[in-house]
Amino acid sequence: MEAIASPRRRQILRLVWGAERSAGEIASTVRDVSWPAVSQNLRVLKNSGLITERRQGTHRYYKADRQALGPLEVVLRQMWARDLGRLRQLAEEEAGKKRHD
Amino acid sequence: MEAIASPRRRQILRLVWGAERSAGEIASTVRDVSWPAVSQNLRVLKNSGLITERRQGTHRYYKADRQALGPLEVVLRQMWARDLGRLRQLAEEEAGKKRHD
DNA sequence: GACTTAATTTAGAAGTAGCTTAAATAACAA
DNA sequence: TTGTTATTTAAGCTACTTCTAAATTAAGTC
Numbered sequence: 368m369e370a371i372a373s374p375r376r377r378q379i380l381r382l383v384w385g386a387e388r389s390a391g392e393i394a395s396t397v398r399d400v401s402w403p404a405v406s407q408n409l410r411v412l413k414n415s416g417l418i419t420e421r422r423q424g425t426h427r428y429y430k431a432d433r434q435a436l437g438p439l440e441v442v443l444r445q446m447w448a449r450d451l452g453r454l455r456q457l458a459e460e461e462a463g464k465k466r467h468d
Numbered sequence: 469m470e471a472i473a474s475p476r477r478r479q480i481l482r483l484v485w486g487a488e489r490s491a492g493e494i495a496s497t498v499r500d501v502s503w504p505a506v507s508q509n510l511r512v513l514k515n516s517g518l519i520t521e522r523r524q525g526t527h528r529y530y531k532a533d534r535q536a537l538g539p540l541e542v543v544l545r546q547m548w549a550r551d552l553g554r555l556r557q558l559a560e561e562e563a564g565k566k567r568h569d
Numbered sequence: 570g571a572c573t574t575a576a577t578t579t580a581g582a583a584g585t586a587g588c589t590t591a592a593a594t595a596a597c598a599a
Numbered sequence: 600t601t602g603t604t605a606t607t608t609a610a611g612c613t614a615c616t617t618c619t620a621a622a623t624t625a626a627g628t629c
Binding site: 570571572573574575576577578579580581582583584585586587588589590591592593594595596597598599 | 600601602603604605606607608609610611612613614615616617618619620621622623624625626627628629
Binding site for chain 4: 389390391394406407410424427
């Protein structure tokens with residue numbers, strides 16, 4: 368539960384929701400945070416059983432365990448939608464400010 | 469979301485789930501924590517819109533806003549059940565230890 | 570007004586979460 | 600072996616959360 372309380376982890380969870388992704392892909396997508404930070408969050412998610420890990424060569428692939436997520440899926444989708452809404456709102460405010468410069 | 473991540477707040481939420489309760493009732497039920505701590509948690513819950521407040525005289529009554537909780541209800545019930553399970557498990561371990569003394 | 574009861578606010582301490590940088594591991598290639 | 604790439608671990612820092620104790624507000628009573 369505390370696992371999905373973190374916005375950062377929700378962001379990561381969304382990335383590995385549909386498809387398996389390597390730690391590197393995830394880290395370079397997130398971008399506003401260091402690789403170790405991503406790695407640490409991946410571990411938290413893995414330890415709470417919310418994602419699975421598969422190693423292959425030097426790569427590690429992560430994927431959301433939607434079975435384990437159960438009823439949290441609904442909550443997550445709701446929060447992702449809300450996050451998008453906030454982003455749009457921020458963008459609009461930004462545009463509004465620009466217009467008044 | 470961060471609001472229900474705290475075990476303390478989940479405990480409080482369960483108390484005000486079925487019926488309205490005054491801050492005092494809640495605080496004296498929780499017991500292993502000071503009144504101000506309860507009061508602060510109530511405020512967090514109220515600010516996230518998860519509970520409602522009704523003032524009457526010197527009393528303030530709180531109640532879970534089940535509408536606002538929406539899909540979180542399922543998750544909460546699951547966690548409460550898990551909490552109970554943990555309690556039972558602890559009790560059984562305790563009993564087992566006693567038997568071997 | 571002075572007193573009591575109900576509850577909150579404030580101030581500060583202790584613990585924890587999430588981040589960063591630097592160092593370490595692990596698999597593979599030359 | 601040495602080097603390279605992918606990723607994690609370690610150590611340390613800062614900010615936030617949750618708690619306590621003390622002070623404060625607010626409503627009602629004498």
